[in-house]
Amino acid sequence: MKSENNVSRSGFLLRVFHFLPCILPSMGLYAAYYAGTNLATVMYDFDELKRAWRKYLYDFDADTYVPPVLVPPGPALEAIGYKLYKWPGHGLAESVLSYQCVEGEYMKPEEYDALIRDPSDFWLRTYLPRVFGELKAFNTLPPWTAFQEIVTGDFLPFANPEVQAGLNALMKAGMESLKWAAAVGEVAVEAMAIGFPGVMSALAKAPFDTIGDTLRGTQGIMLDIFQRPEKVHAAMEKIADIAINNALNAVANAAAPIVMMPLHKGADAFMSIKQYETFYWPTLKKVIMAFVNEGITTILFAEGSYNKRLDIIGDFPKGTVAWYFDQTDMAEAKKKIGDRCCIIGNVPTSLMMTGTPQQVKEHCRKLIEVCGKGGGYVLAGGANVDEGNPENMRAMMEAAKEYGTY
Amino acid sequence: MSGDYVNLLADLKEDEILKLTQQRLDANEDPMNILEDSRKGMEIVGQRFADGEYFLPELVYSGELLKQITEMVKPHLKSDAKTKRLGKVVIGTVAGDIHDIGLNIVDFMLDVNGFEVTNLGVDVAAEKFVKAVQDTKAPVVGLSGFLTPAFDAMKETVEALEKAGLRKNLKIMIGGGQMDDEVRKYAKADAYGKDAMAAVKLTKQWIGAG
Numbered sequence: 001m002k003s004e005n006n007v008s009r010s011g012f013l014l015r016v017f018h019f020l021p022c023i024l025p026s027m028g029l030y031a032a033y034y035a036g037t038n039l040a041t042v043m044y045d046f047d048e049l050k051r052a053w054r055k056y057l058y059d060f061d062a063d064t065y066v067p068p069v070l071v072p073p074g075p076a077l078e079a080i081g082y083k084l085y086k087w088p089g090h091g092l093a094e095s096v097l098s099y100q101c102v103e104g105e106y107m108k109p110e111e112y113d114a115l116i117r118d119p120s121d122f123w124l125r126t127y128l129p130r131v132f133g134e135l136k137a138f139n140t141l142p143p144w145t146a147f148q149e150i151v152t153g154d155f156l157p158f159a160n161p162e163v164q165a166g167l168n169a170l171m172k173a174g175m176e177s178l179k180w181a182a183a184v185g186e187v188a189v190e191a192m193a194i195g196f197p198g199v200m201s202a203l204a205k206a207p208f209d210t211i212g213d214t215l216r217g218t219q220g221i222m223l224d225i226f227q228r229p230e231k232v233h234a235a236m237e238k239i240a241d242i243a244i245n246n247a248l249n250a251v252a253n254a255a256a257p258i259v260m261m262p263l264h265k266g267a268d269a270f271m272s273i274k275q276y277e278t279f280y281w282p283t284l285k286k287v288i289m290a291f292v293n294e295g296i297t298t299i300l301f302a303e304g305s306y307n308k309r310l311d312i313i314g315d316f317p318k319g320t321v322a323w324y325f326d327q328t329d330m331a332e333a334k335k336k337i338g339d340r341c342c343i344i345g346n347v348p349t350s351l352m353m354t355g356t357p358q359q360v361k362e363h364c365r366k367l368i369e370v371c372g373k374g375g376g377y378v379l380a381g382g383a384n385v386d387e388g389n390p391e392n393m394r395a396m397m398e399a400a401k402e403y404g405t406y
Numbered sequence: 407m408s409g410d411y412v413n414l415l416a417d418l419k420e421d422e423i424l425k426l427t428q429q430r431l432d433a434n435e436d437p438m439n440i441l442e443d444s445r446k447g448m449e450i451v452g453q454r455f456a457d458g459e460y461f462l463p464e465l466v467y468s469g470e471l472l473k474q475i476t477e478m479v480k481p482h483l484k485s486d487a488k489t490k491r492l493g494k495v496v497i498g499t500v501a502g503d504i505h506d507i508g509l510n511i512v513d514f515m516l517d518v519n520g521f522e523v524t525n526l527g528v529d530v531a532a533e534k535f536v537k538a539v540q541d542t543k544a545p546v547v548g549l550s551g552f553l554t555p556a557f558d559a560m561k562e563t564v565e566a567l568e569k570a571g572l573r574k575n576l577k578i579m580i581g582g583g584q585m586d587d588e589v590r591k592y593a594k595a596d597a598y599g600k601d602a603m604a605a606v607k608l609t610k611q612w613i614g615a616g
Contacts, residue, residue, distance in 0.1 A: 350589045
């Protein structure tokens with residue numbers, strides 16, 4: 001599982017390498033912009049998707065590469081009537097280069113008990129009918145555990161034309177996803193063949209974010225902290241186990257034993273350190289430790305700033321966890337957690353998009369000076385860049401080569 | 407009594423504050439007094455947020471308490487009594503971006519600091535900002551954005567305000583997610599604010615209520 005020449009793992013394992021790796025902040029959707037197309041096109045036209053991602057692969061001599069796994073298949077989302085996202089042409093203007101989550105209250109406060117009692121049942125009959133428009137009639141189905149021994153009228157709910165339409169929609173979404181997977185797989189295999197191991201195999205979320213982002217919404221979970229804290233805790237324990245199992249299953253079939261966790265509502269601006277320690281951190285740490293125990297590297301993408309969390313977030317066995325920082329003070333991060341965790345990131349998105357290549361290179365030089373000493377740093381953007389001057393990307397790579405050779 | 411009420415709200419004591427609201431209504435107290443005390447309580451919440459003692463959960467919770475109080479008091483109000491406001495501000499998340507957590511914090515903080523806020527919501531087209539400024543005559547506009555597409559959308563919104571001949575007497579501030587002073591220069595806005603307190607400070611400076 002551990003390959004010695006795997007660039008993307010080297011930094012995370014805190015090995016002192018002879019060069020400093022660089023992850024360009026263009027792994028999400030930038031390839032579409034770079035190849036002169038846009039997200040609205042590549043979500044539907046998979047030949048264009050392949051063309052764009054291939055062009056990016058061969059034009060940049062980058063250290064890491066991510067195939068277009070983060071571009072969702074438009075026809076599948078349409079088939080299922082996906083309501084959780086807006087994407088170009090569907091709720092957002094054609095020209096917008098990103099898809100975005102529609103926050104809302106998809107779980108009511110009185111439904112915590114149902115979620116805690118049986119998450120799968122809650123998902124199938126309550127949550128999914130709300131976020132997948134075509135499955136709206138699934139809320140009329142009995143629980144699957146209703147099938148017991150003598151089967152008589154138990155299949156009747158499936159005679160409902162709306163339920164049947166839902167089942168058809170699932171099959172259609174499956175077939176559309178198959179076409180998408182063929183395209184993505186083609187690019188992924190090609191990239192692997194020329195030596196890119198991939199930087200992640202699975203995505204996982206902090207349990208607090210799962211509840212806050214897509215079940216209760218920001219407004220809901222912030223109220224729940226005060227009005228029903230014990231329910232939030234019980235639900236997070238359940239969600240943590242689900243997050244662990246989902247990620248372990250995904251990693252088992254993948255090339256790189258790496259899980260990426262984008263973190264949202266635990267940033268400095270969202271809650272106090274006490275609330276973080278009480279509500280956000282315990283179940284997040286439980287998830288991460290499950291990965292650590294399986295020999296999986298976890299990359300934690302801390303969007304926003306994490307300056308007030310630095311005293312507690314480094315408590316992991318040396319070389320098992322990488323913190324990918326957006327706007328956190330990198331000198332402090334290096335000092336407080338750099339001896340145990342790899343640190344990544346911090347080249348400002350605004351600079352990448354509006355600055356000159358000289359400014360980018362100079363900023364990177366300073367960052368490498370602060371963070372690079374002794375290894376354990378990967379030069380990367382603060383957040384993803386969806387458009388902008390490719391010369392700024394090249395300036396970043398140049399800086400890594402020029403200043404990151406120890 | 408009034409001081410207790412203000413502090414109970416500021417300390418987010420849900421059961422106590424609702425009970426006391428009911429008692430005051432039962433005693434036939436002028437409902438405007440209750441609303442005025444609530445306003446003072448929310449002002450303390452805003453101050454504690456600015457001081458780093460309160461965070462988003464407390465803002466949301468206090469907003470919920472205020473909503474409940476207002477609903478209890480409303481049937482007792484004689485007419486739509488208006489409170490005096492310091493000045494008008496138009497805010498919104500720019501086109502192509504549907505994030506509103508930060509936007510709503512700014513709304514909250516401007517409101518508790520006495521400004522009349524017109525919140526246009528998310529994915530707001532440039533011309534909607536133009537129309538809102540024309541309609542309200544607000545001297546300050548706040549542009550919110552989370553993602554990188556907001557860079558161009560902010561620039562276009564500022565240009566649209568300029569084109570409509572509104573720019574000269576208007577102050578424009580930007581903030582949110584990946585925004586910073588570089589983006590402020592790019593979009594040709596007047597100021598970048600790091601957080602909701604900065605939005606309040608800038609607005610006070612510009613409207614001359616500081």
